[in-house]
Amino acid sequence: MTLRLVEFVVAGNEASDLLPVRSAALLRAHGARRGFWTVLDEGPVEQCLALLLERADGEWVAHHVAADAGRENGRTEDGEALAHHDGWVYVFGSHFGSKAGPLRPRRAFVARFREDEAAQGTLPLHVVRNRFRLHRAVNDALAAAPLTPLPPGERVRQRFIVETLARGTARAKSWVSRLAEDDLPLNVEAAAFTPAGTVLLGLRFPVTAEGEPILVELAGVADMFRADDAGPGWPRALGAYALTGVTPAGTLTGFRAIAPTPDGGYAAVIGSIDAVGKGSVLLDDHPHGGEVTSRHVRFRLDVGPDARVAGKLVAELAPFHHVEGLAELDGRCYYVTDEDHRVALWVG
Numbered sequence: 001m002t003l004r005l006v007e008f009v010v011a012g013n014e015a016s017d018l019l020p021v022r023s024a025a026l027l028r029a030h031g032a033r034r035g036f037w038t039v040l041d042e043g044p045v046e047q048c049l050a051l052l053l054e055r056a057d058g059e060w061v062a063h064h065v066a067a068d069a070g071r072e073n074g075r076t077e078d079g080e081a082l083a084h085h086d087g088w089v090y091v092f093g094s095h096f097g098s099k100a101g102p103l104r105p106r107r108a109f110v111a112r113f114r115e116d117e118a119a120q121g122t123l124p125l126h127v128v129r130n131r132f133r134l135h136r137a138v139n140d141a142l143a144a145a146p147l148t149p150l151p152p153g154e155r156v157r158q159r160f161i162v163e164t165l166a167r168g169t170a171r172a173k174s175w176v177s178r179l180a181e182d183d184l185p186l187n188v189e190a191a192a193f194t195p196a197g198t199v200l201l202g203l204r205f206p207v208t209a210e211g212e213p214i215l216v217e218l219a220g221v222a223d224m225f226r227a228d229d230a231g232p233g234w235p236r237a238l239g240a241y242a243l244t245g246v247t248p249a250g251t252l253t254g255f256r257a258i259a260p261t262p263d264g265g266y267a268a269v270i271g272s273i274d275a276v277g278k279g280s281v282l283l284d285d286h287p288h289g290g291e292v293t294s295r296h297v298r299f300r301l302d303v304g305p306d307a308r309v310a311g312k313l314v315a316e317l318a319p320f321h322h323v324e325g326l327a328e329l330d331g332r333c334y335y336v337t338d339e340d341h342r343v344a345l346w347v348g
Helices: 023-029 113-118 133-144 153-171 175-176 281-285
Strands: 004-008 015-020 034-041 048-057 060-064 079-085 088-093 109-114 126-131 188-195 199-205 215-217 235-243 254-262 266-271 295-299 309-316 323-329 332-339 341-347
Touching: 015 175, 015 254, 015 332, 015 341, 023 034, 023 113, 034 323, 034 332, 048 188, 048 341, 060 199, 079 199, 088 188, 113 175, 133 175, 133 215, 133 309, 153 281, 175 235, 175 295, 215 254
Parallel strands: 015 079, 015 323, 079 188, 188 254, 235 309, 254 323
Antiparallel strands: 004 341, 015 034, 034 048, 048 060, 079 088, 088 109, 109 126, 188 199, 199 215, 199 254, 215 235, 254 266, 266 295, 295 309, 323 332, 332 341
């Protein structure tokens, strides 16, 4: 596959995920014929939304979107995954921590906004921090599934789980009741809603003992934003599934991106469980999960009794190790890669 590079500088930061713009009003406001949302790494989510837009003359431009999360301004970080549902764009935090741990409660959030409102000035952004409720639901689903997750390694367990519990206990945080010493740290990297309104979360970690990437299906995500007298509801995990047949032998691969396809299936990018050369304790324990190039794959959510879902390879994306988002749009493939201090969009 031959790819054309389009480079942007957006707030001096790199990008995660790629979500096609569906709002005709938003495209008109920018004189664009097509566009994509992306979320920038590390900062508060209200400072990290951006549009990558192709104008009518074919020129690509980037637009850093001004957003306001109200009382939640400055209280989140590390948005990783974007998904459309019922007129909203959802943003999922990684629910992870730094590469050396511990888990960070600021990363355990889900946000959403109305896409049309991004054409009208400062974008109202609704943020719900779940204080490890999603962590608990996913870990319980992993424990109940007929899958064997890869043991995280003692150093990972100490840095991500034991240290998080110790810090929370020392600070009398109520969320410590939602963590257990035998939990797995979660790194959410991808998300896509199903036609039934559930969401598939693609995990970069954990993976199965065979090294295959894991999906977790959640119901009730929209209930987190409920504003009636009952207060917010919290997501329920319906199952955890392994994507089979697409991981190279002797390696570990996690999800990097998921996107629904018009035929009712899903496209995805799989790749390394963490970046090499950046002090990852995951790779200290599992070095064969690092030097893995990205792959474009497809699957349908046909779950077998063993909780496996069959995947199919679409394209090897070597030499890239760091593809963070994909979109299949108008007969073309678009990928965004994680680059230092720039956004790189590759058009196939």
